Amino acid sequence: MNAVGRHNQGNLVSPQAQTDTLEILSFLDEFSDELEDALDILAPNAHLRMVLHLLQGNFAAKTVTPTSLISASRVPYATANRRMKEMIDDGLIEMRARTRTGKSFSMHPSEKLLAQWMQLSGRLRRLAASRFGGQPETQDSRDYYFGGSYAAAQSIPPLRVLPEPLKVPGGIRVLVHGDPTFMVMDNLKRQFEQVIGSDISQRAFSIDRLREEALRNAKRDRSRYDIIAVDLPWIGEFAEKGILMPLEQVMDLSRLDPSDFHTAGWKGGHWGGRAFGVPAQTTPELLFYRRDLFAEAGLEPPATTDALLHAARTLHDPRRGRYGIGWNAARGTALGHTVLMTLADFGQPILNLPRIAGGFDxxxxxxxxxxxxxxTEAGLQAAEFLMELLKYSPPDILSMSWYERVRPYAAGTIAMAYGYTLLAPYFELDESSPAYGQTGYLPHPAGPGGSPVAPVGGYVMGIPANLAPDRIPAAVEALTVFxxxxxxxxxxxxxxxxxPRYSVSSDPEVRRTSSIFEAVDGMAWRDELQFWPRPPVPEICDIIQICGEEFHDMLRGIVTPREALSQAQDRADALIRQSRTNVI
Structure with missing residues (x-):
């Protein structure tokens, strides 16, 4: 683990965080400086200067006032004031009151200005490429998603501020999971505070502590949080226990554009036909593999569990400090998730779900x-597969969980790893990682009787049922923004x-950031993104825990695979019977 310790995992901020739009803003700002410095006869373009200042302030989450906007124009005060009024009258600038008296305002780009700017920035980039050179884009199957063309897709405009700031005492309070995606949200806190016009307080916990805090919060007379992040398997439990508020009671769901969400992610936020959460991150568990190591060894990307074992065996070389594969094998929740997903690889859900086209209902x-x-027979095949996988895993595999399986992959000590896409920043954004630019993404290889599947994980955001009524409207607006x-x-x-959204995957700027979005979209097109491997029944967390305990004993050699299966089955049956008795 020393290699992992030396590996830099601290910086998860994208080197491409400066978008095409910001690059062009900066270019125009500097180009205007050069023109005005080179030709004395040219006067500053007040409209352009104020547009640039307004947009830069919006993207940097800096407050723009009438005074600062006039100053940025570089023309006399009276002239700048007239130009600013012209922009307001033309609907390019929105003014939002900063004080209760309404005498002080902040200035923000309107939706009209943002849309026009996005169109202009795209045209400028294409014009520059055509005049000064650029790599032509090839047309192939990657240009299409669900019958639509990526090349024709429109760039999603930047966030715009709400017309009216949210008025809620103490600001918006959010409970989330401490993963890279929600940490990005925390890093952007200032920008979101500007958008909603209110402070944001975010608390982040590990997965088990997050569930404990959400359950503890539900017992309070009034929720401490306006919005909580909920792991997809918890939806049934949280709905049955009245922890979450049915969203149709407090908002018009059509505002969210439900058809834009990945189907598995949107369905994951429902229980009994009602929506209890909005997808905040849809992150399938994939197989990460080193393309360079596979090429050197003459291996094909594995599509079956047998091919996966062959690749792991071939690339496993402990004497050189390299192991075949990393996966969730720590006792309890971590290994329990692996058991459910491995069952899915062999074509069987953890519950007796009815089979339908493309999966299970x-x-x-x-x-x-x-x-x-x-x-079951498929359960035995899954158990034996895990026993075989153990042979080509690191020596500390039985204590390896969520982050521990991906960090050594990023450090180059593991050739393959099962991991959620949310963990990809550990190697995608670190140029010192041996896996940087060398990672391929696959759905889970299938066992006999199964088909390739990418089990959908992630979080939805919901509103606690015990939230004070006067805070609900602000929570709804913040949820819609987030x-x-x-x-x-x-x-x-x-x-x-x-x-979680198709439109974001099709955005040209998003697609340029990582091949992972193209890979996941392809899996969605092939119906490999599946929600059923972790069905969100109220007992699922305890079933996961049971599997994680019994199979851990199996991996340690304390019990045989058949004994582990039998004991897990008996405990799960007793759990479900007890749960139904409690309901009655």
Whole structure:
């Protein structure tokens, strides 16, 4: 682990965080300086100077006042004041009151100005490429997504400020998971505060502590949080226990444009046909593999579990400090998730879900007619596969969990790793990583009886049921902003590798940041993104824990695979029976 310790994991901010739009803004600003310095006869263009200042302030989350805007114009005060009024009258500038008296204002680019600027910036880039050279783009299958053309896709404009600031005592309070995507949101706090016109307080916890805090918060008379992040498998439990508010009670869901969300992610926020959360990050678990190492060894990307084991065996070389594969094998929650996903690789869900085209049906789980399916022939194949995988894993694999499996991959000590896309910044944004620019992305290789599947994980954002009524309108507005295409694009541009929306995946600027978005879209097109491997029944967290305990004993050699399956099945059956008894 010393190699991992030396590896720089601290900086997860994208080197491409400065977008094309910002680059062109900077270019025009400097170009204007050069023109005015070179030719004395040229007078400053007040409109252009004020537009540049206004947009730069918006993107940098800096307050722009009438005084600073006039100063940026570089023309006399009276002239600048007239030009500013012309821009306001033309609908290019929005003014938002900064004080209760309404005598002090901040200035913001309007939706009209942002849209016009996005169009202009795209034209300028294409014009520069055609006049000064650039690499022509090839047309191939990557240009299309769900019947639409990426080349024809429009860039999503930047976030615009709300017309009226949110008036809520103490600001918006958010409870989230401490992962790279939500940390990007925290890094952008100033910008989001400017957008909503209110302070934002964000608390982040590990996955188990996040659930504990959400459950603890539900017991309070009034919620301490306006919005909470909820792991997809928790939805059933949180809905049944009345922890989350059904969203249709407090908002018009059409405002969210539900059809724009990845189907699996949007369905994941529902229970009993009702929406309890809005996708904030949709992050499938994929197989990360080193393309360079595979090429050197003459290996093809594995599509089956047998091919995966062959690749792991071939690349496993402990004497040189390199191991075949990393995965979640720590006792409890981490390994429990691996068990559920490995069952899915062999074509079986953890519950007796009815088979439908493209997978298994989860729409009727709220009716309660389900049982655990662990001790089966497919379950035995999955258990034996994990035992075999153990042979080509690092020596500390049985304590390896969420981040520990990806950090050594980023450090170059592991050739493959199962990991959520949200963890990709550990190697995608670190040029010193041996995996930087050398990583391929695959769905889980399939076992006999299964098909390639990319189990969907991630978080939705919901509103606590015990939130004070006077805070609900502000929570709804903040939730809409945080999950909007504009916000999701901003997260990606600043290092996130998760995305719940089709429109964001099709954005040309987003696609340039990482090949992971193209890969995930391809999986969605092939119907490999699946929600059913972790069905969100109220008992799922305990079932995951049970599997993580029994299979850990199996991996340690304490029990056989058949014994682990039998004991996990018995405990899961007893759990579900007890749960139904408590309901009655």
């Amino acid at each position: 989860t729409d009727h789980l709220a009716e309660g007619d389900y049982r655990a399916t662990i001790d 999950t909007s295409p504009e916000a999701q694009k901003l997260f990606v541009q600043n290092g996130s590798r998760t995305n």
